[in-house]
Amino acid sequence: MPELTLQVGNVRLWLLSDGVSYWDGGGTFGLVGRSKWAKLLPPDEQNLVPQALRCVLIEADGRRVLVDCGVGDKPNELLATQYDVRRPSGTLLDDLHRLGLSPEDVHLVVFTHLHGDHSGWATCLSGERLAPTFPHARYIVQRREFDDAMHPNERTRNTYFADNFAPLWDCGVLVLLDGPTQITPSIRVVPTPGHTAGHQSLIVQPRGEPPIFLTGDLSPYMIHFVRLPWVTAYDVLPMQTIDTKRHWQLWAFEQRAIVVNSHDVHMPVGRLIRNEKGFFSAQPLDAHT
Numbered sequence: 001m002p003e004l005t006l007q008v009g010n011v012r013l014w015l016l017s018d019g020v021s022y023w024d025g026g027g028t029f030g031l032v033g034r035s036k037w038a039k040l041l042p043p044d045e046q047n048l049v050p051q052a053l054r055c056v057l058i059e060a061d062g063r064r065v066l067v068d069c070g071v072g073d074k075p076n077e078l079l080a081t082q083y084d085v086r087r088p089s090g091t092l093l094d095d096l097h098r099l100g101l102s103p104e105d106v107h108l109v110v111f112t113h114l115h116g117d118h119s120g121w122a123t124c125l126s127g128e129r130l131a132p133t134f135p136h137a138r139y140i141v142q143r144r145e146f147d148d149a150m151h152p153n154e155r156t157r158n159t160y161f162a163d164n165f166a167p168l169w170d171c172g173v174l175v176l177l178d179g180p181t182q183i184t185p186s187i188r189v190v191p192t193p194g195h196t197a198g199h200q201s202l203i204v205q206p207r208g209e210p211p212i213f214l215t216g217d218l219s220p221y222m223i224h225f226v227r228l229p230w231v232t233a234y235d236v237l238p239m240q241t242i243d244t245k246r247h248w249q250l251w252a253f254e255q256r257a258i259v260v261n262s263h264d265v266h267m268p269v270g271r272l273i274r275n276e277k278g279f280f281s282a283q284p285l286d287a288h289t
């Protein structure tokens with residue numbers, strides 16, 4: 001079943017999963033020494049740590065909006081050798097089916113960014129050809145992200161797989177945004193550059209309730225949101241990540257926002273609190289808040 005269901009005012013969210021991927025902990029925690037992060041997330045003997053492949057389904061304003069879509073199932077040698085995906089409960093599509101939904105039921109797909117662990121199910125093989133997996137959906141991403149993904153460099157080449165997004169453009173279902181945009185009356189996107197230059201996060205605003213902030217990889221684990229210098233080694237603009245986090249960390253605290261991250265296996269959802277010295281920490285949040 002979905003990892004968590006949240007009902008906040010007129011909005012419903014399901015945390016869905018495309019499995020768990022095992023990555024080198026040095027990548028996840030960047031400059032932070034292993035002795036620090038290993039206490040929070042003990043690595044295995046190969047230094048691998050688990051990353052939930054989290055996707056979020058939002059039901060609001062009569063629309064079903066899927067945020068990010070895992071690694072998918074298209075044959076990909078690099079993914080097979082480097083992503084180490086384990087799926088004891090199946091894929092994102094299995095999670096959707098458990099909710100009684102099929103790909104036809106999704107109206108919008110929003111990408112926080114186009115890395116291979118966030119855009120995999122966007123397309124699938126239909127016979128010989130690649131087609132959108134969600135046939136009735138519009139797909140939404142920042143233009144800057146799409147441009148960078150279509151022109152990867154030596155550093156980003158191993159994570160932008162054109163099969164995931166180029167067919168969307170060819171089919172005319174990809175919508176490119178330039179900055180903050182209201183997607184539905186309750187859902188907007190805001191640029192959160194750092195992990196990638198064109199990265200965006202989502203703010204869901206239920207009526208009369210605190211907002212819900214879907215960080216994407218601005219904060220893969222909750223600890224990244226709490227501690228500004230904790231930045232992954234994958235971030236292309238690490239100082240920008242810190243500035244972006246500084247802004248949204250304070251915003252989330254002041255708004256009492258529910259924060260949902262992209263990969264944390266222990267605390268997918270939480271709320272910031274601050275001690276008398278001014279330091280932030282996160283409190284886990286259970287379902288049905």
Ligand SMILES: [Zn+2]
Nearest residue numbers: 115117217262
């Ligand atoms: Zn990611």
